Amino acid sequence: MGLIRNLEVGIAWDSRLIGIKGARGCGKTTLMLQHIKKTFPTNPDAALYVSLDNIWFSNNSLSDLVDAFVKRGGTHIFLDEVHKYRDWAFEIKNLYDEFPSLHIVFTCSSLLEMMKTGADIGKRARMYELPGLSFREYLQVETNLSFPILKISDVLHKHGSIAPEIVAHVKPIAHFEQYLEWGYYPYYLKGVEDYPQGLEETILVLLEQELPMLRSVEPTYVPKLKQMLAIITESAPFVPNITKLSERIGINRQTFITYLNYLEQANLIRLLYRDTQRIGMLQKPDKIFLDNTNLLRVLGSDSPALERKRETFMVNQISQVADIGLSHQSDFLIDGTYTVGIDGIDKTRRQLLGQADAYMACDGLEYGFGQKIPLWLFGFLY
Secondary structure, three states, X not given: OOOOOHHHHHOOOOOOEEEEEEOOOOOHHHHHHHHHHHHOOOOHHHEEEEEOOOHHXXXXXXXXHHHHHHHOOOOEEEEEOHHHOOOHHHHHHHHHHHOXXXXXXXXXXXXXXXXXXXXXXXXXXXXXXXXXXXXXXXHHHHHOOOOOOOOHHHHHHHHHHHHHHHHOOOOHHHHHHHHHHHOOOHHHHHOOOOHHHHHHHHHHHHHXXXXXXXXXXXXXXXXXXXXXXXXXXXXXOEOOOHHHHHHHXXXXXXXXXXXXXHHHHOOOEEEEOOOOOOOOOXXXXXXXXXXXXXXXXXXXXXXXXXXXXXXXXXXXXXXXXXXXXXXXXXXXXXXXXEEEEXXXXXXXXXXXXXXXXXXXXXXXXXXXXXXXXXXXXXXXXX
């Protein structure tokens, strides 16, 4: 099965202005190209794909290109990496107003703040966010099979009947470890051997180019961001001592928390709080995670501890579709309602006793029973 993302079906492609945000390397370009190929097979001249970081734009404008494209009958233009083009928001706004029959789709970094562009693009565009691959999507690519997307309530309450239906067609546990190591970013399909290097390059682009460009981080402070990420990688997930960490890096406490938020917006880390409704940008996080298990593998040790991988996987997958915070009674609180603990199949239910809507996500389980749910099944949420 080709890599057809679920978001491709969910986008309202008839809208005149569509924006697709996402982490670098998550597949935004592939998503657009697949849509063009599927939608314009007999009329390719109606659609045009343009990468705005092309050197051609150093001496040419997007407006002139679009004007010529529309005069030749073009109706749909797809703009990749708009944040690489100077004053992109104003130019797209003008194109939107000048060519009422033109449909514009653009991709941008997850760091881009639409409401701060000064061109009202955030009010005009229908915005979507593309995450990395879920475990479900990874299995579809690897097995050429199709699996349903599950609601959290179904995973918690109906896992006893759902898991056997999936296991009848595939052995999820046989693929789970590979997904945790290299299955989150779609470019693993180019070759698993080169995947770590590709992911390292992605991280460097985020730290050295996109954060300075989109968050005005001074280049002299980029080494501080790298040091922060290295320290986080050593222990994540962990409960941070913000004062000690900021002193270790040599920046003040407020700047440290600000940079933590920047790293989260770059989809490199996740910040969790006891209360899922965080107060503000300067609120101290209660626990810090790397964004996904592939980062844990590439930035950290060759064999990260099982507990670290389990927790990171859980936070990554659930956070795409629901609010997740830290539970006072167990590990996580989902949507302010469900309490979920994580461990292997030998963990007892003592920490869940007396709690309503409390469950245990267990690694190594093919089928669940009662309050114990296979950990891999939480990878079917999108």
